[in-house]
Amino acid sequence: MPEQVGVIGGGRMGAGIAQAFLVAGARVEVVEAGDEAAEAARGRVSAGLEEAARRGKLTAEVAEVLDRLTLVDSPAELTEDAGLVVEAVPERADLKVAVLTAAEAVLGPDAVLATNTSSLSVTELAAALQRPARFLGLHFFNPVPASKLVEVVVAPETAEDVVAASRDWVRALGKTDVVVRDSPGFASSRLGVLLGLEAIRMLEEGVADAEAIDAAMELGYRHPMGPLRSTDLVGLDVRLAIAEYLAGTLGERFTPPQLLRDKVAAGELGRKTGRGFHDYAED
Numbered sequence: 001m002p003e004q005v006g007v008i009g010g011g012r013m014g015a016g017i018a019q020a021f022l023v024a025g026a027r028v029e030v031v032e033a034g035d036e037a038a039e040a041a042r043g044r045v046s047a048g049l050e051e052a053a054r055r056g057k058l059t060a061e062v063a064e065v066l067d068r069l070t071l072v073d074s075p076a077e078l079t080e081d082a083g084l085v086v087e088a089v090p091e092r093a094d095l096k097v098a099v100l101t102a103a104e105a106v107l108g109p110d111a112v113l114a115t116n117t118s119s120l121s122v123t124e125l126a127a128a129l130q131r132p133a134r135f136l137g138l139h140f141f142n143p144v145p146a147s148k149l150v151e152v153v154v155a156p157e158t159a160e161d162v163v164a165a166s167r168d169w170v171r172a173l174g175k176t177d178v179v180v181r182d183s184p185g186f187a188s189s190r191l192g193v194l195l196g197l198e199a200i201r202m203l204e205e206g207v208a209d210a211e212a213i214d215a216a217m218e219l220g221y222r223h224p225m226g227p228l229r230s231t232d233l234v235g236l237d238v239r240l241a242i243a244e245y246l247a248g249t250l251g252e253r254f255t256p257p258q259l260l261r262d263k264v265a266a267g268e269l270g271r272k273t274g275r276g277f278h279d280y281a282e283d
């Protein structure tokens with residue numbers, strides 16, 4: 001496990017990734033621009049740790065773990081001796097390239113740089129870097145503390161020792177690694193998004209209501225969460241962006257249904273706004 005880890009973007013995923021490495025004993029720097037965003041990110045990590053403690057999943061004191069967390073303003077301020085830096089900024093290639101190249105410029109030559117992208121090409125992001133051999137995808141799942149899986153996404157130039165070290169780190173977090181060749185949607189999104197899109201098309205066609213469609217998968221196929229509930233959890237806007245990307249790369253079967261577009265336009269983005277395909281008003 002690297003002693004020092006950097007996480008760029010302390011939103012839903014970044015805060016969870018930071019929490020996972022903090023609990024595993026690393027010192028973590030989270031990059032968020034501005035005091036307000038930094039405080040919000042610290043609040044998310046802190047709330048995650050409190051929740052872990054409440055569930056009896058944290059042996060150390062929350063304050064003691066939080067002591068290892070530092071917030072910095074930009075990737076250029078990351079400590080140069082970080083062994084691993086994971087970016088978790090919004091899903092835009094230009095933004096990711098900007099923060100990755102800025103981080104690479106301050107890191108030592110052996111540091112591993114990773115993207116938590118759900119759908120962008122790791123190979124294309126690598127092309128913008130000086131040391132593509134030290135770069136790969138580490139695709140964490142939401143919510144990070146409770147999820148067991150990390151996809152280790154290997155681009156053509158990723159060095160073997162980078163893959164091996166990353167797999168060890170994932171296991172040290174108590175999670176399971178699966179190695180996937182860089183390709184659109186990797187293994188998980190390609191299947192998961194397609195299932196979600198088909199569920200939305202079924203809703204559009206009036207095949208069944210949202211509860212019924214989710215129950216069919218939860219009870220009939222033993223999925224822990226139905227495809228519509230899962231879309232609500234991820235965020236309809238996030239899913240729409242991924243579907244558009246996959247439609248462009250893998251083909252028409254990923255074309256977003258009109259209902260998904262309409263809900264995103266109406267601000268019904270899922271759990272985070274209180275309504276998506278289901279209602280979360282009381283949460």
Ligand SMILES: NC(=O)c1ccc[n+]([C@@H]2O[C@H](COP(=O)([O-])OP(=O)(O)OC[C@H]3O[C@@H](n4cnc5c(N)ncnc54)[C@H](O)[C@@H]3O)[C@@H](O)[C@H]2O)c1
Binds near residue numbers: 011037092119235238
């Ligand atoms: N939400 C999911 O279910 C999920 C799952 C797996 C992967 N991902 C991927 O993780 C990434 C982040 O997603 P998220 O859901 O955490 O988004 P989010 O919007 O919750 O968080 C993004 C964070 O990045 C910060 N940010 C924006 N620009 C920045 C910059 N220049 N420097 C530093 N911080 C900056 C924002 O302030 C925000 O806190 C995306 O690439 C997404 O595709 C998301």
